[in-house]
Amino acid sequence: METLKKALTIFASVVLWAIILIAALFAFTTLATRDTNNVANFAGFTPLSVLSDSMKPTFNQGDLIIIHTVDPKTLNEGDIITFHTIINNEYTLNTHRISKIADNNGVRSYTTMGDNNNGIADSHIIADGDIVGKYVTKLPGVGNVMNFLSSPIGFLIVIVLPMLAFFVYQVYHLIIVSINLKKAVAIENAEENSKLSKDLEDAQRAKEEAAAALAEAKRIKEEAEKQLAEAKKDQNKE
16 A cells, blocks of 8 residues: 555656656746747757648657757858748748858848748748757657647646645645644654553552551561560569
8 A cells, every 4th residue: 555655656756756847848948939039948958849831741749849049150051940931921930941041241141931832932032030949959849749738628638637636635635644743643642641650550559569568577577566465474483
């Protein structure tokens, strides 16, 4: 039974840490692109969910890609970059491959194209200041998880409910520990009281035995004195 409790505790801890890590990744992924001018990063790395198949088969819709900050001067044609652009009249991020680099007296501009866009280049030319980072790797399907978590139902099911359940479990565990502690203290107090009572009984018994021994000694003394008196009386008669 004790082994089962330890196993359940370890399992609950692992689940909690997994939830915390997923929540942290979700929060970072969500907050990373909230600012339209700046993209948050951790040690230069930023996770982003892929929302279209324009780069298929390099990565697909629903994947999670990792980009890293980069010095635009180090970029070459064929590199995959994430950049600020306008799509459907909205200022957003896009991740496409560099198909052409133009250099006008040290000022570089970039033409980009999706691998799955049938050779049609993007309509907006990219400048150094638009570039956020360079593609590093992908986590297939993880973007779908992040997108699901961004929905109210997904966040409730995957994050809120498990953490609430773990919180309830911890409160229950704390109550059980408190009850067991009180029981242990009560048992210890009972044992101490029982020992004290036994010690008192032993002391009383020893006192009674001492009193009995003293009475017996007194009786023996009185008998000896009586016998001595009678012996003297007999001696005087002679």
